[in-house]
Amino acid sequence: MPVPWCIQGSYLAKRPSFTLDPAFHAGAYYVQEASSMFLYTVLQQTIAEPKGKKVLDLCAAPGGKSTLLASYFTDGLVVSNEVIKSRAAVLVENITKWGSDNVIVTNNDPSSFQSLENYFDAIVIDAPCSGSGLFRRDSEAVKEWSIDNVNLCSHRQQRIIADVYASLKEDGILIYSTCSYSKEEDEQLLDWIVDEFDMQSLPLQTKDEWHIVEVQSDKQKASGYRFYPYLLKGEGFFIAAFKKKHAGNTIRYKEHSLTKLSKQEEQAVHNYLPLSAAYQFFKQGESIKVMPEQWIKDLQVLAKYLYIKKAGIELGAIKGKDIIPHHELALSLLPLHHFPTISLNEMQALQYLRKMKL
Numbered sequence: 200m201p202v203p204w205c206i207q208g209s210y211l212a213k214r215p216s217f218t219l220d221p222a223f224h225a226g227a228y229y230v231q232e233a234s235s236m237f238l239y240t241v242l243q244q245t246i247a248e249p250k251g252k253k254v255l256d257l258c259a260a261p262g263g264k265s266t267l268l269a270s271y272f273t274d275g276l277v278v279s280n281e282v283i284k285s286r287a288a289v290l291v292e293n294i295t296k297w298g299s300d301n302v303i304v305t306n307n308d309p310s311s312f313q314s315l316e317n318y319f320d321a322i323v324i325d326a327p328c329s330g331s332g333l334f335r336r337d338s339e340a341v342k343e344w345s346i347d348n349v350n351l352c353s354h355r356q357q358r359i360i361a362d363v364y365a366s367l368k369e370d371g372i373l374i375y376s377t378c379s380y381s382k383e384e385d386e387q388l389l390d391w392i393v394d395e396f397d398m399q400s401l402p403l404q405t406k407d408e409w410h411i412v413e414v415q416s417d418k419q420k421a422s423g424y425r426f427y428p429y430l431l432k433g434e435g436f437f438i439a440a441f442k443k444k445h446a447g448n449t450i451r452y453k454e455h456s457l458t459k460l461s462k463q464e465e466q467a468v469h470n471y472l473p474l475s476a477a478y479q480f481f482k483q484g485e486s487i488k489v490m491p492e493q494w495i496k497d498l499q500v501l502a503k504y505l506y507i508k509k510a511g512i513e514l515g516a517i518k519g520k521d522i523i524p525h526h527e528l529a530l531s532l533l534p535l536h537h538f539p540t541i542s543l544n545e546m547q548a549l550q551y552l553r554k555m556k557l
């Protein structure tokens with residue numbers, strides 16, 4: 200059954216064992232909660248032309264929103280950031296499986312983005328929150344809830360937004376969401392955004408049959424959208440969108456240079472993977488990576504200010520005359536038609552994944 204507010208989403212009749220599905224390991228789909236997928240509708244209504252846009256997913260692990268963004272901004276650049284190191288590793292795994300070549304994963308505190316003034320066309324902040332929206336399915340969330348934690352989360356959310364505000368361009372879109380029902384993290388936070396910054400709330404269109412509840416912030420300055428599990432098929436969720444009214448300073452970004460391939464290496468790699476001129480190869484240590492050429496300059500800028508965990512697709516390494524391919528290449532969405540393929544049944548695919556002999 201389709202998720203009504205996201206064309207790519209489907210409800211499953213029952214939860215299968217994903218770990219026993221080779222397609223799951225290949226990144227053919229990503230398992231995520233239906234309410235969160237409303238992000239797709241928000242994007243459609245606020246960024247009708249995704250081509251060439253740069254978007255930051257600031258609180259990205261484990262990667263649900265980032266996979267959705269990568270599929271929406273196929274001709275754009277997605278910077279997928281997670282501050283917690285262990286969670287950033289899971290994010291890298293999920294983005295690798297998804298296979299998009301236009302995602303850069305970073306592992307930074309939101310304050311690191313302050314130097315990138317006027318840089319992003321859109322920022323998604325799926326904020327760390329007190330989690331009351333998950334009470335129905337997660338008994339731990341009930342035990343951990345306290346009013347002190349709600350206040351702590353609200354202050355943290357303010358700090359996070361303040362940290363990245365400068366990096367949003369004029370007319371840039373800020374999408375803010377939580378999985379909390381607390382007004383301190385939702386409606387009151389929206390008022391705080393309008394009071395504190397040059398931001399205009401963007402009302403969204405919803406269909407009556409979706410049963411999403413539109414709310415006004417306490418001071419009536421902004422619209423927000425609440426998802427209640429007793430009204431729709433999805434968990435508790437809150438989302439709102441804003442547009443930045445005026446630009447900050449225009450600055451010249453510094454760049455970190457990438458290691459280019461030698462002519463010989465370039466030729467060997469091109470023979471192995473004949474991609475069009477729209478792609479550029481570069482080296483990181485022994486590994487050869489590839490990214491759309493149009494984002495290479497941005498990668499150089501981002502590498503100057505941020506800790507890059509992953510950029511583009513890892514092709515493999517050159518060993519003498521051979522190219523030793525990396526598994527990431529097989530998981531990628533790059534055109535790989537010229538490689539020989541063999542068909543496996545489900546059992547063989549699982550055996551392969553368990554590193555057993557076929």
Ligand SMILES: C[S@@+](CC[C@H](N)C(=O)[O-])C[C@H]1O[C@@H](n2cnc3c(N)ncnc32)[C@H](O)[C@@H]1O
Pocket residue numbers: 235257258259260261262263264265281282283286308309325326327328355359
């Ligand atoms: C709601 S989760 C994000 C879920 C993710 N967007 C998805 O769709 O899969 C919030 C994330 O914020 C991260 N986080 C925690 N403290 C943070 C902080 N101070 N600044 C930025 N992110 C933080 C958490 O580690 C967590 O990964």
